[in-house]
Amino acid sequence: MLFNSIDFAVFLPIVFGIYWFIVSKKLKLQNLFIVLASYVFYGWWDWRFLALIAFSTAIDYAVGVALSKQKERTTRKVLLWISIVVNLGFLGFFKYYNFFLDNFVSAFSFFGKNIQANSLNIILPVGISFYTFQTLSYTIDVYKRKLEPTKDFIVFAAFVSFFPQLVAGPIERATNLLPQFYVKRQFNASLAKDGLRQMVWGLFKKIVIADNCAQFANDIFSNYDDYSSSTLWLGAVYFAFQIYGDFSGYSDIAIGTSKLFGFNLKQNFATPYFSRDIAEFWRRWHISLSTWFRDYLYIPLGGSRGKKIIQLRNVFVIFIVSGFWHGANWTFIVWGTLNALFFLPLLLTNKNRKHTNVVAENHTIPTLRETLQMIITFVLTVFAWIFFRAESVEKALLYIKGIFEFSVQLEDRLTLNRYAFELLPLIGILIIIEWFSRQKEHPIKTNAYSTLYMIFILLLIILFGSFSNIQEFIYFQF
Amino acid sequence: MKSFLKYFIVTIFLFFILLVILDFTYSCIYRYPVHARNKVSWLMNKPANKVYDYAIFGSSRVFFHLNPEQIKSKTGLNGINLGYPASNNFEIKLMVQEFLKHQKTKKIFIQVDDQYNKEHFDPTAIIPWLPFIHNATIYNEIKAVDSTAVYKKYLPFYRYMIYDSKLGFRELMMSFINPNKFESTNGFIPMFNGNNERKTAKNIVLENKKNSHLEAIIDICKNKNVDVFFFTAPYYDTNINTNVLEQNLPNYKDFSNTFEREDYFSNSSHLNERGAEAFTNLFSLTYF
Known part of the structure; x- marks a missing residue:
């Protein structure tokens, strides 16, 4: 269901x-x-x-x-x-x-x-x-x-x-x-209300962000040889938001539903695209899986103790196994390996636990340095997602080759089709809302305006939801 | 629990109000658009009792094939192309019915082809009719073929949500800023060269029985004293047993194998701009 x-x-x-x-x-x-x-x-x-x-x-x-x-x-x-x-x-x-x-x-x-x-x-x-x-x-x-x-x-x-x-x-x-x-x-009324709001926020991420991005990401990844570099980049970015909206949306609905029945589940996503390095990203993305691997695989293997070579082995093991957990395809193994490679410099310089707090913790606007760090981390993540999304390693490599041909053209199909104009502003809305609620479990937390806020999110769902193109949750296949 | 239920009911109520307001707003905009974005909206917003010498109905095989402006330049006759892509006989009947309710003409032409045996509605071609579902005649017609018509009519905003790609926010905005391309040519848009699909030969077999929607069109025209003509537009390298159409439809003319030139076709079912020009010429010579 x-x-x-x-x-x-x-x-x-x-x-x-x-x-x-x-x-x-x-x-x-x-x-x-x-x-x-x-x-x-x-x-x-x-x-x-x-x-x-x-x-x-x-x-x-x-x-x-x-x-x-x-x-x-x-x-x-x-x-x-x-x-x-x-x-x-x-x-x-x-x-x-x-x-x-x-x-x-x-x-x-x-x-x-x-x-x-x-x-x-x-x-x-x-x-x-x-x-x-x-x-x-x-x-x-x-x-x-x-x-x-x-x-x-x-x-x-x-x-x-x-x-x-x-x-x-x-x-x-x-x-x-x-x-x-x-x-x-x-029965705890405030927990149930909070659950309801979290479910609405999850539905927004799934129906508005993920399902709309899916239409374009699917089209671009299926016909990558017809598209220019700029569109291929856009396709990878759309996929990054598709998978985020899809999976974190699912998690929000799951956690919200649990609250309706009086249960508290762990937070599974904590605004991962605001991470300043890959190590922070993995502390904020699919937290329940990352911590599972940390506690039952990484630490038993020795974790970050012992010689550097052992630490490196442990990092590669955990990322490759994590990739393989997602699916029986070499693409997931490459995706895991890439993330291990991105993690490597942080481990070698002992900076893998540098960013444990939330970005721009005491101020609204991030510093230039933080902004650059977030952009670089996002670009690295998007690059790795290409392997995650592609049907085979060969296709992923051809997709990347297309990206590095550096041709710029936003095809008619992307600019004239529905939601081509609206989609990027919608992603912008998601980013803004998440930025201002990055220290909370979800944005529609109880406050004086939470009901109005919820109505606003419902309005966005009704107006921009992709109801004619409902997609199954990506993580169902895992 | 009471406080939660109260909160839930208030939220649902506000949500429902939101849906009603949006339904009303969308319906108003689609019924009275600044720019009619589809032919149904265009037809419904035309001044009443306009007199045409003829009107042509059908699917994309009318929309892309017959140019009333070209006919006018040759014959001086004022006609309208009301072909709508993907239309089945049901949608064609709706179009004829609404046209004759508000406009006047002497002759009606209906294009029939491999869709002839279809009694059901087309899920795409029916969409432009949905903003008008509160019109009793249109609702009764849709209800007869679509078991979900009742939800589309009574669940506020439901029809705009499930057809968001055709009736959603973007299309709504476009009706303010982007005029359609068919209005200046009285309903015609040429199709440009497409893929190589036209090289594939097709064999279409029609069942020999009457179609209720086309029979209804014949009755409507009889009651309104309008002459009705049926025809089949050209196909590329396609065999179709048009004898069935000849037996079941009055004033039938078969153009299906008129053109053999590949460069006239965009694909096996559609003429390109050059083909449309040639076909409009032939059509004009045949009927006017």
């Missing part, structure tokens, strides 16, 4: 009504209802894959319980590996099987051995990368004794399947979300 669909617009009030008016008396009922609603939400896409979530839930629940009873180190390790193998096994099969098969076949034929192997027609279960990582974090935390495992299966099932963040995150840590299922939720 898409957040920007009529189905969800009907589903949400029904679930909200039942949750607060019928099952609100008992904690067990609240949790059970969340599981039911979440399974309906997921099954709306394809009910057959509910079995996969249920199986993954049962395995990790059982592993958690077993870990709590087991003191012996080796057995505990075996239990942890069972969880890792099962979860990553599913992920590997559904997401990476064909990729590895095709690459093995190519590698063998490169060395003169032709082998026959048939690819499988595999449907990638929506959200598998997200809930797999969420459940893995649970077993790892229980194994490391950072978290008491839950004995309540319904609570655990609700934690795994919680519908607002099930299919595209934020990837919640058990340490943050699980305890929220232990206490009966009392």
Whole structure:
């Protein structure tokens, strides 16, 4: 079920009504209802894959319980590996099987051995990368004794399947979300209002920014050989805002929806395009994934401790794995590697934690130095996005080659088509609004004018939303 | 909960008011534009009881093919091209109906082709009619073919949102600043050379049965005492069983295989500027 669909617009009030008016008396009922609603939400896409979530839930629940009873180190390790193998096994099969098969076949034929192997027609279960990582974090935390495992299966099932963040995150840590299922939720009007506003802001980013940018980005990336350098740059910029609007919009709707049900999820985006270097960008973009990799991969590998060569290895590992997490394609691996390369100078000069505060923290206008830093970081990010968006590395390279031909021409198709004039000002509006709210979780936070502000955003959605070209959320495919 | 529900209801109410205001504003602007951006709006805003010697209706195969100014220069007859791209028989019927309600003519020409058997509406060609959906006749017609007509009429601003690329903010703004290109030529715009699609031969097979919308047009014309003529505009290297059209339609004339010259065509279904000039000449000689 898409957040920007009529189905969800009907589903949400029904679930909200039942949750607060019928099952609100008992904690067990609240949790059970969340599981039911979440399974309906997921099954709306394809009910057959509910079995996969249920199986993954049962395995990790059982592993958690077993870990709590087991003191012996080796057995505990075996239990942890069972969880890792099962979860990553599913992920590997559904997401990476064909990729590895095709690459093995190519590698063998490169060395003169032709082998026959048939690819499988595999449907990638929506959200598998997200809930797999969420459940893995649970077993790892229980194994490391950072978290008491839950004995309540319904609570655990609700934690795994919680519908607002099930299919595209934020990837919640058990340490943050699980305890929220232990206490009966009392309706909190100000939290719910805030959730509603955050949802509206998310819809603006998705329907107005992302879906409108998508039309142009898709057209330019599909026909890159017909366009001049200036248009190709514009296409990459449109894609940068498309993916930002799409994914951060989704996260805002997910977090806002959770607030309606009395839950607080972690912030997933913190105005990443105002970052002053790549390290800061990665602290502000898809925060729940970045911190997941930091805590469960980067730090166990040694993090930024030890020799420089080990630090470099760790940085490359984390960025390449992060790229590969996004999809079974070399483009994502190159995208991850590029980001590692951008990060490298900061690591070598020990400047990777230089910008931990928000830009222009105590003033409205950024300094010239800050502005230049933000522009350079944005350009680097946009450049890397080209690999993320392109269908193959070869196409990405041809696209970049087109950019560096330095021809300037804004084609008629771009200037005469709908929203060609309006789109850039709309992106401008997004930037201005986000700039002035860069220290907040979202712009429409409670204040004297928040209702008027919300009406203004609703007006922008109605007037400029791309309703005839509704796009699926990009991160559903991951 | 009470305070949240109050907040939610107030927001929804304000949102609804916003939709009503926008619906009203958009509808007014589309009904009375500074510049009519499409032919429906152009037709609906023409002074009433204007007399034409003839009017031609159809799809893009009329819009791009027949130049009333050229006919006027040869015959002195004052005509209008009301072809609208992508129109099916349903939209053609709407156009004829509204034209005859407000204007006067002696002859009507309808272009029929591979769309002949279609009874349903075209999702693109119907869009310019939607600002006029509160007109009872138009609504009843649309309701008969489109099961979602009721939402388009009664949900404020819904029709402008779902067709945002054709009726959205940009088009609205353009109706203030950008005049259309067909007004000065009485409805004609030439099509320039396109791709090489014209080299592909086509085979069109029509079913031998009557079309309810075209039958309705014949009835309307009979009641208004207007002569109605049907014709098929030229195709490039295309076989079409026009005997079906000949059997089912009065005063039918087949021009489908009139031209064989590739340089007359922009694609297999559309003449280019040169082809349109030749076809307008032939059309004029045939009928006037």
